[in-house]
Amino acid sequence: MKREVIDFHSHPHYDFHNFEHGTTITLERFRDDLLACGISRACGSVIYKSILDDGPEKDLENMRDMNRLALEARDVLGDFYIPGIHVHPEHVKESCEEIEKYHALGVNLIGELVPYMTHWKTYGHPGLIEIAKYAAELDMVMNIHATKAADMSLLPEAVPELKLVVAHLYGYGEFAGHIEMMRKFENVSFDYSAHGADRDGTLRYTIDRVGKDRVLFGTDYPGVGPAADLAAVLHEDLTEDELDAVLAGNAKRLLKL
Amino acid sequence: MYIIDADAHPPIELTDIDCLGKITHEEFLERIARTGADAVMGVPSMPEGMLDSRASTLITLALDTAALSRKLNGRWIPGIWIHPGDALTSFGLIAEYSCKGIRLCGDIRRAWLDEYPAEMDYILGCAARNGMAASFVGCAPDQLRAVAKQHPTLKMIVRGVGILPAIDLMAECPNMYLVTTGHNIGNYILHNLLEKLPADRVLYGSGYPYCNPGYQKGSIDWELRDTSEETRAAVMGGNALRLICSGGKKTGGKKA
Numbered sequence: 337m338k339r340e341v342i343d344f345h346s347h348p349h350y351d352f353h354n355f356e357h358g359t360t361i362t363l364e365r366f367r368d369d370l371l372a373c374g375i376s377r378a379c380g381s382v383i384y385k386s387i388l389d390d391g392p393e394k395d396l397e398n399m400r401d402m403n404r405l406a407l408e409a410r411d412v413l414g415d416f417y418i419p420g421i422h423v424h425p426e427h428v429k430e431s432c433e434e435i436e437k438y439h440a441l442g443v444n445l446i447g448e449l450v451p452y453m454t455h456w457k458t459y460g461h462p463g464l465i466e467i468a469k470y471a472a473e474l475d476m477v478m479n480i481h482a483t484k485a486a487d488m489s490l491l492p493e494a495v496p497e498l499k500l501v502v503a504h505l506y507g508y509g510e511f512a513g514h515i516e517m518m519r520k521f522e523n524v525s526f527d528y529s530a531h532g533a534d535r536d537g538t539l540r541y542t543i544d545r546v547g548k549d550r551v552l553f554g555t556d557y558p559g560v561g562p563a564a565d566l567a568a569v570l571h572e573d574l575t576e577d578e579l580d581a582v583l584a585g586n587a588k589r590l591l592k593l
Numbered sequence: 594m595y596i597i598d599a600d601a602h603p604p605i606e607l608t609d610i611d612c613l614g615k616i617t618h619e620e621f622l623e624r625i626a627r628t629g630a631d632a633v634m635g636v637p638s639m640p641e642g643m644l645d646s647r648a649s650t651l652i653t654l655a656l657d658t659a660a661l662s663r664k665l666n667g668r669w670i671p672g673i674w675i676h677p678g679d680a681l682t683s684f685g686l687i688a689e690y691s692c693k694g695i696r697l698c699g700d701i702r703r704a705w706l707d708e709y710p711a712e713m714d715y716i717l718g719c720a721a722r723n724g725m726a727a728s729f730v731g732c733a734p735d736q737l738r739a740v741a742k743q744h745p746t747l748k749m750i751v752r753g754v755g756i757l758p759a760i761d762l763m764a765e766c767p768n769m770y771l772v773t774t775g776h777n778i779g780n781y782i783l784h785n786l787l788e789k790l791p792a793d794r795v796l797y798g799s800g801y802p803y804c805n806p807g808y809q810k811g812s813i814d815w816e817l818r819d820t821s822e823e824t825r826a827a828v829m830g831g832n833a834l835r836l837i838c839s840g841g842k843k844t845g846g847k848k849a
Contacts, residue, residue, distance in 0.1 A: 359781045373815065533808040536624060536801070537612035561780040567811020571627055 339579070341566065342587040343370060345448060345479065345503055345529035345554025346380040348409045348417065349402075353558060355385060361558040363412050371416075373563040375555070379587065380479070381420040381448050382406045392455040396427050399454070403434055407441065418591065420445040420479060423471075425456050425463030432470050439474050444591050446471055447479030448503055459483070460490030472498040477590050479503060479527065485513025492521040499590055500524050501552060506538050507531030518546040525586065529554030533568030539582065540573050548581040549589070597830040598806070600752055600774045600798025601625055601633035603669055605657045608638040610802050618661060622668055625801055628810035634833055636672035636699045636728065637661070638802060643674065648682040651675070655686050659693060670837055672697030672728060675716055677709030683716045691723035696837045699728030699750070706736045714743065721747035726770075726836060734758040741766035748836060752798060756782060760789050770836060772798035773813055773828070783816040787824075796836070797829045 348366050353359040361369075370378050382402040390398060399422045406419035421438045423431035423446055435446070451457055456464075459480065471478055472495055482488065482504040492500055505514060505526040517524050528551055532538065542551055553569060555562040569582060587593070602608075603622065607615040616624070625633055637658055642650070655673045662671040673690050675683035675698045687698055698720055706713055717740060720727050726748035729737060737751055745768055752772040754762065759771045771794060773783065787795070799809040817825050 353781055356779075357782060357785050359785060372818075533805045535612050536610055536805045536807070538805070541612035558780050561812045561815045563815035564808045564812035567628075567814070568805050568808035571624075571805070571807025571810075 338376075339374070340584040341375045341377075341553060342418075342584045342593075343375045343378040343555050343557065343562070344380070344501065344552040344587045345527045346370070346378040346557045346562075347383040347448070347559065348380070348413075349382045349384050349405050350558045351384045363409055366558065367413050367416050370555075370557060370562050373566055375562060375566065376584070377416055377418060378557070379418040379420060379445055379591070381422055381446075382409070383448075383450065383453065387453050392426070395424050395454050396430055398422075399424050399427065399431070400434065403438060407438070407443075418445060418593070419443055420447050422447075422449065422454070423464075423467045424454060425461040425467065428463045428466050431463075431467045435467070435470060435474065435476070439476065444475075445477050445479065447501075448481055449479070450481045451483070452481070458490065459488050460494070464491065465494045468495040468498045475499070475592075477501060482508050482510065482514070484508075485510045485517050489517055489520070492517070492524050496521065496523060498523060501590070502526050503554065503556070504530055505532040505542065505551060506534045511538070515542060515545055518542075518550050525550045525552060525590070527552045527554035528565055528569065528582070530556035530560045530565075533565055537572065539569060543574070543578055543582075548578040549586055551582050552586045552590075553583045594826050595632075595830045595834070596628075596630045596797070597632045597634055597670065597833040598625055598628070598630040598799050598801065599634045599750070599796040599833040600772045601630075601801045601806070602635045602638040602803075603633065603661070603665070604638040604802075605640070605654070605661055608802050616802075618665070621802065622665065625799070625806055628799065628806045630799075630806075630810075631830070632668050632670060633801075634670040634672070634697065634837070635798075636674050636697070639674075639700070643676070648679045651679060651682050651686060655690060659690065659695065662695075670697070670833070671695055672699050675699070675701075677705045677712035677716060680709070680712035680715050684719045687716070687719045687723055687725055691720075691725045696724065697726050697728060697750070699730070701727060701729045701732065703732045703736065706732060706740070713740075717744050717747055720744075726750055728752070728772075734762055737762055737769065738765065741768055744768075750796065750836070752800075756786055760786065763791055763794060770794045770796055770832070772796045774798040774800040774804060774809065781816075783813075784819065787817070787820060792820075792824045793827055793832055793835075795828045796833045
């Protein structure tokens with residue numbers, strides 16, 4: 337039987353390749369590439385290059401545009417794509433309105449949020465904490481880009497009930513800090529995307545310390561080749577139960593799929 | 594398809610992988626075999642203190658390398674460590690072990706080319722004369738270009754140079770071979786640029802134990818998905834085999 341695989345971390349409308357080597361990732365290519373690698377469904381937020389180039393004065397407009405595009409992508413891709421929306425800590429009221437609007441449309445995921453692309457710096461931002469409390473009330477999941485563990489920990493400290501998934505398990509030289517975060521905050525999980533698998537045995541090591549329910553498979557596609565992370569998971573010494581949890585079960589449980 | 598991981602470094606005794614702990618060369622090869630690789634190629638894992646090596650270390654290491662490669666019986670195409678801090682010993686080891694069938698030395702670092710230009714010139718000249726390839730890691734394009742021009746018969750296996758610089762370098766230097774370690778991670782990059790590289794001089798490598806071999810193998814499979822079977826076979830092992838067995842003479846490799 338074909339194994340179910342949910343990519344918790346992907347980005348439709350990602351257009352950086354257009355500038356780097358001229359490859360356009362259409363929504364159809366987004367779906368077909370992931371399917372070709374054995375991935376059954378994909379989650380995540382829209383990201384495109386101009387949010388880096390625009391100044392903070394366009395953050396609100398860009399947030400709304402990316403959220404609109406995420407819903408349009410779901411219209412095109414159907415059940416294959418599970419949209420994630422953006423929020424912005426400098427725009428609390430508008431972010432909560434976006435949450436309310438999209439939650440009513442069946443969206444249960446916020447993020448991946450990428451602060452360095454949208455002109456904010458800390459996960460201890462009071463605006464983000466207020467937004468996160470509202471998201472937690474709605475039992476939504478928030479996916480954030482990894483930074484320093486000490487800074488990321490400010491969010492679950494302030495909102496321990498938030499279902500928080502941090503991206504890039506092994507990445508950014510903070511692997512030990514990531515494990516410590518999961519031990520300290522039971523509502524914190526990590527996804528395995530981009531740098532999740534930089535070292536052999538990362539997943540086995542993590543599961544041995546925090547259990548199989550705290551890591552979610554992800555790729556960060558299209559920024560990263562989608563086959564690599566899946567091959568890395570399958571390379572590890574995991575039981576069938578552990579594979580099922582990491583590759584799909586944990587995402588289904590958190591997102592109530 | 595016969596697969597050679599052309600950037601893998603078995604431990605003489607044990608190597609420490611942070612999430613796995615210390616593993617033996619048998620465990621090392623078992624984990625590589627999971628990726629489908631039939632053999633690995635490279636110098637052994639860097640022993641502690643290698644960057645400050647002395648002659649006795651190099652000599653012992655070469656003896657151990659030869660002994661282990663015999664024990665592993667074709668699963669490891671070994672390279673010997675050299676060091677410009679002891680150029681005379683390195684020279685002697687290249688002369689001796691090339692006669693014993695070892696065709697690779699390395700892993701030459703950027704700092705060695707900066708700090709020991711005369712010694713490296715001496716060692717690399719010896720390698721070229723003895724038909725031994727040399728592996729280079731993290732060297733700057735200008736350094737590699739200078740070596741290639743100084744030693745046009747030296748087979749240079751380079752990694753960590755960046756794929757865009759590699760396109761220019763390989764066009765200029767017919768004696769240069771690119772190992773894919775790390776270059777195949779960015780989505781669609783190798784896929785789109787392979788046609789600009791001489792595909793008969795591209796070698797698959799994982800960087801194990803310093804990188805995750807499952808990840809690297811999944812990545813290269815994805816990036817080569819639209820290339821011909823012939824080119825894929827060449828990149829995944831045929832080019833490495835030809836380089837080591839025939840000194841790099843072309844035996845039918847084609848551009849992608």
